[in-house]
Amino acid sequence: MDTILQQLVNGLSLGSIYALLALGYTMVYGIIKLINFAHGDIYMVGAFWGYYVINQLHFNFWLALISAMIFCGLFGVLVEWLAYRPLRNSPRIAALITAIGVSFLLENGMAYLFTSNVRSFPQVMHVVRYHLGGVSISNIQLLILVVSIVLMVLLQLIVRKTKMGKAMRAVSVDPEAAQLIGINIDHTISFTFALGSALAGAAGVMIGLYYNSIDPLMGMTPGIKAFVAAVLGGIGLIPGAAIGGFVIGLLETIMQALGFSAFKDAAVYAVLIIILLIKPAGILGKKIKEKV
């Protein structure tokens, strides 16, 4: 029983990381229907930012986290402005290839500047383990869980309660109509990128701290997994991304606990395909009726 509970905790902490990354994917997709392949790499940039500010400028964890969010937010806006905005009216697949190009550029640019070596992330927080019954959880795991949930709630508030959030929702439903009622599309899209990238930056710093290892290619696999999580939950929906992330985290944990660790990724994709076949728009997604 204890082992099962412990595995649940393991699964949730893994899932919260996927969820945090999936949020960025989902928001960008929701607003401009672009699979932002470079999202995982922004998370890598966030981790490297944390590495440098802690090592060079001796920031504490919270300062590093917030500065990484600001930096990645601005960085995301810059990427959108340089690479995606010129393609706004082009075929979507061209924008997708550009996103892949940006992803390659970030990965290899960082590898060129800082070598491909794995680096150890400065341990700014001492690891403390809490034992509740037979279940043990570290302070960093708790931190990740709490910060992720707080950020998700904040995001939901921004999208639901603020004027900008309203604009975001409007643009995602119908960009032209949104423009007609006076919404500045460019600003809204920039804002979306800033939010999504800031979340990725936060994830980068937290993962760096948690696993203590960062490298230029670290964003590749989690990026794809997070995208799967976003689709699983219903792409474009913030609660969907969160659910998708937790489902994948738990699923991977269950597969490993049952002794099928070699097939854990296969199981994730199999579940994804099955869910898409039953509910083509994901767990929370609603199928929009096609109009002729």
Place this chain on the structure above:
Amino acid sequence: MHRKKFFAALGTIALASTLVLAGCSSSAGSSGNKQTGNTIKLGGNFELSGAAAQYGQAMERGTKLAVEQINKDGGVKVGSKKLKIKLIQKDNKSDNSTVSSVATDLTTKSKVNAVVGPITSGAGLAAIPNYTKAKVPFITPGGTQDSLTLQKSGKVQPYVFRSCFEDSYQGKALAKYAYNTLNAKKVAILADKSTDYAQGLTKAFKAEYKGKVVTTEYYQSGDKDFNTLLTKMKNKGFDAIFVPGYYSEAGLIIKQAREMGISTPILGADGFADPKLAKIAGTNNTTNVYYTTHFDTLANTDAKATNYMKAFKAKYNEDAGTFDALAYDATYMIKDAIESEKSADSTKIADGLAKIKNFKGVTGTITMDKNHNPQKQVIITKVDNGKEVSATAVK
């Protein structure tokens, strides 16, 4: 009707092409690349970008350092002349098609006399046909797969050499060490399922180990979270964990195992032997960890390894690791082969490499066996608090 004609047309082209094909079969036998001018051309088939870039870049650094030192010392003595080495390196982006094309490029365009790289066994296999066609020998510093140096018939590949251990050799040594020296009668194995290196080690270890393997779990390269697997293994009652894999994941496994309260010895192969292991795991966690080392600074009084580590640190401002040292030795092995054969022609270098005996490298004293595997002692070091505290040679 239309389809019939279409297929008839396809038939015609197939026939026509076969006829043309019969007319020309290009098989110009190469006699290897002769050494010309005042330089020896050394090729570098390096993984500088892509998934294996981390290891490929280390290989580049080791090779460059060796070439620089050889040239500074006057070069390679061929007969009465001293020749300088010119390194011609190309990036294969960790992709087997490109590995193969770089091999052709180096051997036919740049006309190199010998090559260092690629670093992985899979890439090595992709490169073999083109090196063999051109009769140019290559040394892989990291291709550990047993069958890499063998042809399908079981005969040795004439132009394939390595400076690293083959998997079965090291796996056996580790199994003996675990049972005899660590006195571990029960082990748990946590192996990388996605590399042939880890699979080869696991197989050899299991075959040799006299105790009981209580559980075998698998992970994939690039995994970061091992809590689930470790939680599952935790109560299986083992005396040691054997982790065949590379330091990027092994560091995380050590960290997470220690944080979870698993304090048994953790045993690894030379994939562990990198200063980054202790950095990723955290120095306090890197206690009671054992692995194969290539720098036997503790077991050996020979200053070679120490000098290398100093020179490496001075040039690159980082600590030396496994792959750079193996690439460094590979370069010096080529120098040794040239000097003993008194020729830098590619076929002669291959002869020389096959005959290497008691070569003093930074990673140990090497003698090539008949299958082009370097025979050197497996030295296992114990690490406490991130520092090597003792080293034992496995018999």
Place this chain on the structure above:
Amino acid sequence: MKKNLKYNLTWLVLMVVGFVLINVLEFGGIIDALGEQTLVTIGINIILATGLNLIIGFSGQFSLGHAGFMAIGAYVCALITTSIATPMGMVIGMIAGAAVSALVALIVGIPTLRLDGDYLAIATMGVAEIIRIILNNLKITNGPAGLYNIPLLATWPVVYIMVCLTTLLIVNLIHSRDGRAIMSVRENEIASESMGVNTTKWKVIAFVVGAATAAIGGALHANYIQTIAPTDFGIMNSINILIIVVLGGIGSITGTFVAAAVLGVLDLVLQNFGTLRMVIYSLALILLMVFKPSGLLGTRELSIRKIFNKFGHSKQKGDA
């Protein structure tokens, strides 16, 4: 009908001429071993990319799983040719590989092709990953080490012939009545369905044909490089094939040829740039997409028919 045959024959003649020309250049020493290897790599990429172009460009279905079908072809063919190491074995291997791949495509295609757009992309990516993971864990495929000592049967003439065959097959399919049905699905699914086109059927057919050609590409790859491992067929490989298709122009077979050639040569040149290689490549990719979003050729095709018509037209003018 007869007209199509005329164009096909013209192409055939051109292909034979091209083959002879390249062989002459090779004898003359103008194309060396590296040149030949580059041509082979480009050829294999053309086969892979034309198949994907059929799926993406002509039937309008976004597939990100091409490497999975390539893997099936590569493994099936490699297993067959290692036991039958003759050209006949190669032929059997390619046919078997294409058949298995087509069968898998049929099984996964029927349910998944109901999905649209990006959902289909991610589902097909999932299928390819599942295939790769299975290959990584099977005994017969030798796990992560993969298969090696595969005989060299995909020599350059074999690759050249296969490029011609697969291209002819796909181009003729596109220009047939069936091809128009496939393209109608791309243009407007609902409209074509209301015209009586069985859209699911045509989507599946395009998908299956694409998968079969991918398998042939994979088979050639295996028997040229002589070693294959599951890591050769990851998501990034699917993406690389996709890049060729998009860069050339979605829906343009000529574009696919041009893009494969351009990327093949670029790859060769960039080998000398070390770590900077992929940085330059990615910058080139971004700039090309920003300035030419519809690809190098858009949807334009080099068409013998058009040239004939133009030629015939001007001759008529001259007569008059």
